[in-house]
Amino acid sequence: MKLTEEQVRYVAGLANLTLTEQEIHQYAHDLSDILTHIDKLNELNTDGVEPMAQVLFDAEETATLREDEPHATLSNAEALANAPISGAGYYKVPRVIER
């Protein structure tokens, strides 16, 4: 499977990543290599095989649910402490709606 630079630009958009021209060139090469290896999966017939989304072991169906009881969570100040820009108790981002 060969990935074009145009496809790389499209995927970078999906992933919300700004890439340099050099990176686009590099990733087209790297991802093509990896996808060529990945094509190996087509050698296997997986008809009727259940997809495995999670490691499963025997347990009662509701065993993994916790009691629904209120408990303390982070304070507003703690939640904002790592934000690059905050104010008035909120995260700040560039304007998205014009007044």
Place this chain on the structure above:
Amino acid sequence: MQIPSLTISAVRQGLAEKRFSAVELAQEALAYAKAENPKTNAYLTISDDRALAAARGVDEKLAKGDDPGVLAGVPVGVKDVISTRGVRTTCGSKLLAHYIPPYDATAVRRLEAAGGVIIGKANCDEFAMGSSNENSAFGPVRNPVAADRVPGGSSGGSAAVVAQGTAVVSLGSDTGGSIRQPASFCGCVGVTPTYGRVSRYGLVAFASSLDHIGPFSRTVADSATLLGAIAGRDPNDATSALHPVQDYHAAMQQPLQGLRVGLPKEYFAGLANETGDRMQAGIEILKKQGCQFVDVSLPHTDWAIAAYYIICTAEVSANLSRFDGVRFTTRSSKAETLIDMYRNSRGEGFGAEAKRRIMLGAYVLSHGYYDAYYLKAQRVRSLIARDFARAFEDVDALVTPVSPFPAFKLGEKVNDPLQMYLSDIYTITGDLAGIPCMSVPCGKTAEGLPVGMQILTKHFSEDLMFRIAHQYEINGGFAA
């Protein structure tokens, strides 16, 4: 006290005999870590205040005659993808260079409740993605055994601090081999427990269906003690298992007579090198202890890497979307619009490997490719898990190499991502199946580079895994 060769039981004895206090030990361990760190770059942060506070707590308990816990006073390193309240947690990423978690991971809380003393946060590949620790934004870690070589990855720092002796034990994380491979490269013990055995709460998510927290140590007994302290159900992680935590130390004393151990032929094909020779020597030791070896087949091994790099990158692209320049991370100065803020913050902040995996994940999940890649990979994951289940109908445990080769040189493989991925062949399968697996030292090559032997057992059979590892160790296995 001999900091670099301490064990948990030696610390316990020293405290009981009042040869040193927990605070004295912490002070000496912190000083030693600071002196040694320039040689390896294994710690990104040394946590003096937290270490001394924990040590004071242990001394107070001892003074009052209270039980100080199974890890009382033990110097511990914690991989920098595991959250520590008030202590910087970078994930090896420039994006989180200043991130201070507001809460502790469950594993951290439990190890401190058991008296553990966190000395510092261990360097790692960015967001735990890599096999050499060269993807850290804060520089690579050097292997304490051979300074021109990598310590392995992604938990390279966690392996190095135990190998160099600046911590008695450490916590790492493993998604495709990130505990076992660095343990093998640095010559220490590294354990990936059953998926769900240790809560992932507070482990910064990489690939949620594959992520594990697990211990590093210099002896099997010390990993067993640390795992015993952190394992068990946690309501904050819905995937954490309810199974009772076994008494690993009791199990370890049992001899190995009569155990059936499988050698998967796919893992030994093409291993005609020193790693293969060391493995044979290790197998001989287990034979002398009464293990009966049989050849088994795990027929889908060849497809594991392809399946893994679809599943893990798909999960990466979803999990790493939270790093958006708003809540935790640095923000690009070029952020005129919201979308530019996201794209530039991420583009500038993530390193090359993180971007490569995010891109691959976004691609395999994108419209028109989901069935062909993601769903296909999940079906192959089922086949790989079934291979193990079938093998364990016949044998009690499996023994394999950890890595096809010992520690390689810094820079040797960094420019060929596919070759780097392919080197994870022996470790990825255990993560896909979610079974417990560990690396134990298995002698050294002629050049003096450590080789690791992997032991794998059924889900929640850590007791048997530790038993084999411990009996192997006390019968001379580590020098095999």
